[in-house]
Amino acid sequence: MGWKIYKKEARVGSFQFLTQFSKNDTSFIDANVEVGIRYEYYLTAVGFKNQESAPSDTAVYKLLNKAVSLGNTLSQLPVFEWHYSGVAPVLYILRLLENPANKPIWIARVHPGYQGQQETALYNFDGTAAMDSLQKNKTYAWRVDEIGSEASSGSESNWKVFTVPK
Secondary structure, three states: OEEEEEEEEOOOOOOEEEEEEEOOOOOOOOOOOOOOOEEEEEEEEEOOOOOEOOOOOOEEEEEOOOOEEEEEOOOOOOEEEEEOOOOOOOEEEEEEEEOOOOEEEEEEEEOOOOOOOEEEEEOOOOOOOOOOOOOOOOEEEEEEEEEOOOOOEEEEOOOEEEEOOO
8 A cells, every 4th residue: 555656747748657655655755856847746546456546636846946055144133145046036935943843933935136146134024033033052944945936836945054152
């Protein structure tokens, strides 16, 4: 019992079997994708006698270049900075967590600026953070998600970890 995933490039060819996994698995990361290519996926359920269900609805996604060169000031009111490579996204989602608890502190919508490929955001500029300022001697992690101009397109940067000094 489990699941099978099928994949194809959008508008090209037919779906090909990608992988099979157990019924207890709840996520899958496709490591064999190229930036800028739109992919389509569907899955089927597999029963005891290897019987396959009808296909699920199709999920579509296009991976964009991720934000790079993440940096921040080491203060209780940090300024976050990153660069994008490629086409500027429509929107950024900045996620800040208390680390290692993964407790959300701030999730902000950041609209692209006009200063070239460098972007910045001051902590809690929108007033939606869980606390007015970050705590000294605490560790935090943040990343930037890019939302593309096309439907179901985007990327997630790597996590950047920092500690606010005493």
